Amino acid sequence: MNETRGISRRWPILGLAAIAGIAVGVAAVYVTETGKGNGADALAGVDCAPSIEAAGLLAPLAKGDVAAFRVATEPARLSELSFQTANGDKKSIADFKGQTVLLNLWATWCAPCRQEMPALDRLDAAHEGKDFSxxxxxxxTQDPAKPKKFLEEIGVKSLAFYGDPTTGIFTGLKGKGMAVGLPTTVLIDGEGCALGVMSGPAEWDSEDAKALIGAASKSI
Structure with missing residues (x-):
């Protein structure tokens, strides 16, 4: 628990450092990337109005380890956000239709991202094969083998590898006010609509996190 609180206290400082350009390549990610294939049209908020009501029900559960979770207040469809599999095949949120998705954006140079990855792996392993991913x-943006090697080094066994070296997925979320730094984690319903977003790390397999996600996904 002390370690988790330590992470929570450290991430804003690290986030400010990243925004200031201290972390290598951060300025390029936040400022110059154009986001090919993940523009504003892909995030149009059509047909997502019902999800806002559902998102509102999550507000009381944004506490403890996930106190920084912000419920969605504006419709946002994220189905067309795309990325690559480990083999280089294109995949998108639309491929997870019918599943509640916890979308997490991370990078190897982001220290809080690296710290929360084991919890994400444990969460995924505990609910593999259910209507949640x-x-x-x-x-x-550099060597594509680097993030894969990192996951191997820290013992990630359940999480599938996905990458977006164009950083378009980050730019798309940033354009909707959902991403200001890393890590960024978005809870998405089975229709591809945003339910809320978390800026900064969390212990995603904690009881607080599971209660929040469980309210959106009946399988947890």
């Missing part, structure tokens, strides 16, 4: 997308 953890989709962790690396936005490392």
């Amino acid at each position: 953890v989709v962790a997308v690396s936005i490392d």
